[in-house]
Amino acid sequence: MEALQKIGQYGLLLYRALRSLYEFRTYRQNLLNELVKIGYESVPIVILTGVFTGAVMTLQTSYQLDIVYVPRSVIGSIVSQSLLIELSAVITSLVLAGKVGARIATELGTMRVSEQIDALESMGFNSVSFLVVPRVLSGLIMFPILYIVASVSGIGGGLVAGILSGALPASEFMLGARQFFFPWDVTFGFLKSFVFGFVITSISCFKGYFVKGGAEGVGKGTTQATVLSCIYVLLADFVLAAVVL
């Protein structure tokens, strides 16, 4: 019963957000701030995640392919395709569920318990338009861009790891990467990161916006936002793979 109530509450929040889209003047400034916070400020962690994911994949694929005879360029194909189809979007999103999701839930939760959201509403503000819309929109815009950043750094990391470990030269890596490059893989990765951006920001907004209690409530809301974001990212990943591929 409680779960149904929560789903209804989440749906209503999204409906209010959708209906508030036209109030651009209300959320314009916050949208710009959030684009910076979600996008620009996440670039270092996304690059770091991408580089190490690509590097580790190259080393492990090289190790696994040692026992069979296949051209070394296959390592480049496997690494780049895995990154583009799956890893860049999923791993980046899981990392951002912690960084972005936790921040959003904490910010909104603190605003709720310190009556700042009530203050907005009591002034005649649409608090959903002011707080939720810019955060979700920024997620939708920035996650696909961060996916590109993660993919490029992942392929770069894989390439460098291949050279440094002596597993394969750069030319072989790039040959393999190009040989099995399908634009559809990027489109699919893009779609995934778009969906994950929505899942993480909307769940975090929901958990933060409806926090109850004091500091303990904020902590609980933040934990739930992070955990649920991760779970629903993995679930959405599976559903997208099953439906689209």
Place this chain on the structure above:
Amino acid sequence: MIQIQNLKKSFGDNLVWENVSFDIHEGETIAIIGRSGCGKSVLVKHLNALIYPDEGNVIIDGKNIFELEYVELRKMRQRFGVLFQGSALFDSINTFENIAFPLRYFTKKEDEQIREEVMKALQMVNLEDAAEKSIAELSGGMRRRIALARATILTPDYLIYDEPTSGLDPQTSDEINELIINLAKNMNITSIVVTHDIHSVLEIAETVAFLDNKKLCWHGTVEEMRQSDNKLLRDFVTASEYKI
């Protein structure tokens, strides 16, 4: 005029109060008093529909606010200024921007005009020097005064004060009380003050609504309160060690 009619509110199985009815007249300063946890803040949050009741109506100038569409409700809410218990200042922006906030979003005033009005509001609360301070730098009393400046910047018709003097020293409390009196007098604002500070009630209020036993226990003027033989009211007032 605000008419509160047969309000009932409960949270889950916990009844807060029921059958609460009274009127608030234009220009009046009413104090809503009662013990901690009796639902005073919950009651005033019904006045601008921040909380919806289980039963009953709040009629403002002939309109039941619980039946208004969201867009209409927001317009109605703009007629209210609210001073929240914890001040509810936005900690991501500084003092100046907190006060300028409603002006930036609800008016088309130029920056220069906004600056002028904000400085005037700061002057009113004797905090001209705090304009560029961050919220974290302000003391409790300063926050309360800045919140008051923000609540009045759009010259509302109704001003709700939720425990305006709680947690403040007697001197700062007196300053806040004086501000409330001046605002009511100079701007002809209808003031609704939630408090359990009898000293403040006697200083600022014209009428009193007393909540106890999950209902509106008593309602009348301050003068009538002094002579009331309502036992619950007398117990509450004498418990504050204030002789009426």
